[in-house]
Amino acid sequence: MSSVNILISVDFLEGQPKTSSLDLISFVRQQGWMAHALCLGTNKESLEKITETGAEKIFFHSQKNPNPQILAPFLYNFVKEQKPALILASSSQHNLDLFPRLAMRLKSPFLSDCLSLKQTEKAWIIEKSLYAGKCTASCTLESSSDKTPIILMRPHQVQQQQTTSQNRDNSITELTWNFTENDNYTLTQKKQTQKTKRPDLTEAQIIVSGGRGMQGPEHFKLLEDLADTLGPQTAVGASRAVTDAGWCPHTMQVGQTGKTVSPQLYIACGISGAIQHLAGMSSSRIIVAINKDPQAPLFQKCHYGIVGNLFEIIPFLIKELKTVKK
Ligand SMILES: Cc1cc2nc3c(=O)[nH]c(=O)nc-3n(C[C@H](O)[C@H](O)[C@H](O)COP(=O)(O)OP(=O)(O)OC[C@H]3O[C@@H](n4cnc5c(N)ncnc54)[C@H](O)[C@@H]3O)c2cc1C
Incomplete structure (x- = not known):
């Protein structure tokens, strides 16, 4: 089976990539797929941990908190250009706001709260939690379809393995999308983000x-x-x-x-x-x-x-x- 390109959207917290996103890159590489990282709301200096994961191509944009409504059309053009076989991200609140908008534009299948992902000869097999965890559904998506599926995984369902990166030749590209300060999330969201010495709930061990x-x-x-x-x-x-x-x-x-x-x-x-x-x-x-x-x-x-x-x-x-x- 030829190697497939997977685009992983990386979440950042206080300038560092979340472990749930690093888990996804590591998981993709273990499957023998090619991992490309999309890093939004961060600068080049914060990409060190991503380069260590062995992600092939790294794309970043430094604007913090752009509104998903504004971001979706830019992402649409980016995905059309890059043509990943699949987009992976964590089922975080921000991603649940952003990626359905992208899926709607791409007319792509979208699944959230996914528990596992496998590839067969012709399809992606995804397990997904339903009805507040009462049951699990197995979904089959044709991998030959030209629609890029978007899969949001429940954080830490796939664990990061200690792998040494053989590919240190990551190519890093800054995305030149023009946003203004007005394109950011509203103040209500900023107000709720409280500083605490503790890790984020979705990241905590x-x-x-x-x-x-x-x-x-x-x-x-x-x-x-x-x-x-x-x-x-x-x-x-x-x-x-x-x-x-x-x-x-x-x-x-x-x-x-x-x-x-x-x-x-x-x-x-x-x-x-x-x-x-x-x-x-x-x-x-x-x-x-x-x-x-x-x-x-x-x-x-x-x-x-x-x-x-x-x-x-x-x-x-x-x-x-x-x-x-x-
Ligand atoms: C649409 C919808 C969405 C919801 N979403 C969520 C959600 O995201 N998260 C969530 O948590 N709930 C959610 N709920 C609410 C949920 O149904 C429960 O009402 C809620 O989880 C109950 O919280 P609790 O267990 O703290 O309180 P309670 O059910 O009142 O339980 C309190 C417990 O504390 C124990 N207790 C009391 N005193 C002591 C003591 N001194 N020592 C030891 N034990 C003691 C009691 O025995 C009892 O079991 C949702 C409900 C709806 C309808």
Whole structure:
């Protein structure tokens, strides 16, 4: 089978490529496909990690946060010119806003929240999560079709492998699209982006999440302490009951209408395990539930369950973890 060109749209956070995007480049190269990286909202200096992945061609544009509505026509011309066999990106909020617009222009198939991707002789086989994770659909797309499919993968479904890059001869091209400041996202979006010392939820290796069982915003300090003890790769999340109550910002919400996360470890504290919450975290590698109600639905889905009062269990966990670390 001849090598195919895959265009990977890379997400950046604070000037660095997200690991979920690096995972995608690494995955594409492992399949023997040619990886080309599209890096929007970044400058040449921030491309070092991308060049190390062995991506063949790297395209970048330095304007931060252009509005997807403005961006889509530029991308359309770019894709028509480059003719990738497939476009891959993470199922992030920004990509869910941008890529359906591009797919509509290209008249291409578009799939989000995908779990796996394979190529056969004549088709792409994609597994995709449906109905808030209640079932998985297998989709077949003809690979000979001249329509470039756009596939958004659930973050961290494919893991980055330690491969040494044999191809250091990446060609780097700056895209000369003319945007103005007015073409950026509106202020509302900027306002919601809060600076935190913790990793982004979709990037974190460990997530400690709190639900209504936390009983008030003042008790989230307990989760912050647990996160600090677990290390710098730990983020703090929340259920929708909590974000709707205004105890935490909506950017912390995990679930169907929040963020989809796949950390190595997810610790749910005082979260019942409603289907809409599970939709955002059920692909976490290890799930730990702490809940005083032994009938809480999350106990059916977790790998480890602790039945009891979280206000006793979390301080105990913090103390034990600190002892182990010494
Ligand atoms: C269209 C739609 C979209 C939605 N999207 C989302 C979404 O994206 N994310 C999301 O999370 N939800 C979402 N929801 C809401 C969802 O249905 C649940 O209402 C919500 O997840 C419940 O949050 P919770 O588990 O924190 O609260 P609850 O269901 O009230 O659970 C609180 C839990 O805390 C436990 N508890 C209480 N005190 C303690 C204690 N001291 N120690 C230990 N345990 C204790 C209780 O036993 C209980 O199990 C959505 C709903 C709809 C209709």
